Amino acid sequence: MAGIQPAGSPQTSSWHGTSFVDRSPLQARAPSLPTGSYRPEPSYHPQLFALTPQHGPSANAVSFADQVRGQDAQAVDLELMQIANAVYDPNVQSVAGWNRVSDAQLTAAGIDPATLETPDTGFRAGIFTDGDGNYVLAFSGSNENQDWTGANFPQGLGMQTEQYDQAVALAQQFAASEFGRDGNGVITGHSLGGGLSGIASLATDIPAVTFDASGVHDDTMQQFGLDPASAKQDAENGLIRRYNVAGDPLTAAQEDTPGLSAIMPDAPGHEITLDSPLPPIEAPEWTWNPVEMAKRTADYVQAKIERVGDLHRQQTMIDALAQQRPWE
Structure with a gap:
C-alpha cells in the first residue's frame, strides 16, 4: 500500500509496527504499450475479436466491460x-495510452471532482x-497511516468505514455517467485500492481487475445490501x-498466516x-572470520x-x- 513520491524518486518501503506502508512511485520500466482503444488479442479471445469494429460492424462490437469480464488473464x-x-x-x-479525465470532463458528466480526493480520510481515485x-x-492504495487506522483495520473487522462508503458512492456515479453506463467502464486498484475496487465492483456489477488486494468483510x-455468499460467487x-x-x-x-487468516x-x-520477478536472495557464504560472518x-x-x-x-x-504475460 503506497505513498506518493515525486516522479523519478527512488522506491522505498517501510513497516510501521505491524503495518506495511508502500512507497512506490510510477516508474517507466515496464515495456511501452500500444495506445488507442483496447481490443482483445485475437490469440486470446477469437470469439470476441471477430466482433470488434475492425473485423465487423461497429454496432456489433463487444463492450469494454464485457471484454474485461471473466476469469482468464488478459493483455489489458x-x-x-x-x-x-x-x-x-x-x-x-x-500512462500506457490512457489519460486522466479532467475536472471539466468530470463535472460535465455529473461527477464532482472533489469526490475523488479526500485528504481527511486518505481516499483517492481517478478516472482514465x-x-x-x-x-x-x-482507486489508490494506502497513502498515509490514516488509511490503516481509518480504512484497512476497521473494515477488516467488519466495521463501516468512510473510504469504502466513498468508493461505492463514486462507483455508483461512475456507473450512471457516460463513463460507465453503456458498458464502457471497468474498475481497478492495488492493495487497499484493490479492496475498494472489490466492493465497488460488487455494488455496481462493473467488472474489476485488482492487484494484491485487501480483503472485503x-x-x-x-x-x-449484498448477500456475501452470492457476491463472492459472482466475483469468483x-x-x-x-x-x-x-x-x-x-x-x-x-x-x-495462522491467527491472522482466521480473522x-x-x-x-x-x-x-x-x-x-525478483531475484533470489542467496544465503551468506561461510567465513571463519566472526566479524565478517556477522556482517554477512x-x-x-x-x-x-x-x-x-x-x-x-x-x-x-x-x-x-510484463515478464510472465499470463494471457499468452
Missing part, C-alpha cells in the same frame, strides 16, 4: 495495473480514458479477477498468482526483511505481468 490487465499505479500520484496524467470511449475508475458487503465467476505475486505479505496474511477477510474474485548475516537478514516489502510494491506486480 497490464495496462490496468499501470493505471492502478498511476492513480497513487495525482500529478501523473498519462483511452480517448476512444473506454474508461477506467481506479462479509459485514461490509451486507452494509451495501468472473466479475472480479484478482492478481497477487507469490509471497505478497498482505495476501499471505489474509489467506495463509482477516479474503479479497473477492478469481485468483491468479504470479511468480515473483546481518546483511542477509536485512535483505530478507526488505524483500517482504518489495513483494507488495506496485512495480513488482508490473514487472511480473
Whole structure:
C-alpha cells in the first residue's frame, strides 16, 4: 500500500509496527504499450475479436466491460495495473495510452471532482480514458497511516468505514455517467485500492481487475445490501479477477498466516498468482572470520526483511505481468 513520491524518486518501503506502508512511485520500466482503444488479442479471445469494429460492424462490437469480464488473464490487465499505479500520484496524467479525465470532463458528466480526493480520510481515485470511449475508475492504495487506522483495520473487522462508503458512492456515479453506463467502464486498484475496487465492483456489477488486494468483510458487503455468499460467487465467476505475486505479505496474511487468516477477510474474485520477478536472495557464504560472518548475516537478514516489502510494491506486480504475460 503506497505513498506518493515525486516522479523519478527512488522506491522505498517501510513497516510501521505491524503495518506495511508502500512507497512506490510510477516508474517507466515496464515495456511501452500500444495506445488507442483496447481490443482483445485475437490469440486470446477469437470469439470476441471477430466482433470488434475492425473485423465487423461497429454496432456489433463487444463492450469494454464485457471484454474485461471473466476469469482468464488478459493483455489489458497490464495496462490496468499501470493505471492502478498511476492513480497513487495525482500529478501523473498519462500512462500506457490512457489519460486522466479532467475536472471539466468530470463535472460535465455529473461527477464532482472533489469526490475523488479526500485528504481527511486518505481516499483517492481517478478516472482514465483511452480517448476512444473506454474508461477506467481506479482507486489508490494506502497513502498515509490514516488509511490503516481509518480504512484497512476497521473494515477488516467488519466495521463501516468512510473510504469504502466513498468508493461505492463514486462507483455508483461512475456507473450512471457516460463513463460507465453503456458498458464502457471497468474498475481497478492495488492493495487497499484493490479492496475498494472489490466492493465497488460488487455494488455496481462493473467488472474489476485488482492487484494484491485487501480483503472485503462479509459485514461490509451486507452494509451495501449484498448477500456475501452470492457476491463472492459472482466475483469468483468472473466479475472480479484478482492478481497477487507469490509471497505478497498482505495476501499471505489474509489467506495463509495462522491467527491472522482466521480473522482477516479474503479479497473477492478469481485468483491468479504470479511468480515473483525478483531475484533470489542467496544465503551468506561461510567465513571463519566472526566479524565478517556477522556482517554477512546481518546483511542477509536485512535483505530478507526488505524483500517482504518489495513483494507488495506496485512495480513488482508490473514487472511480473510484463515478464510472465499470463494471457499468452
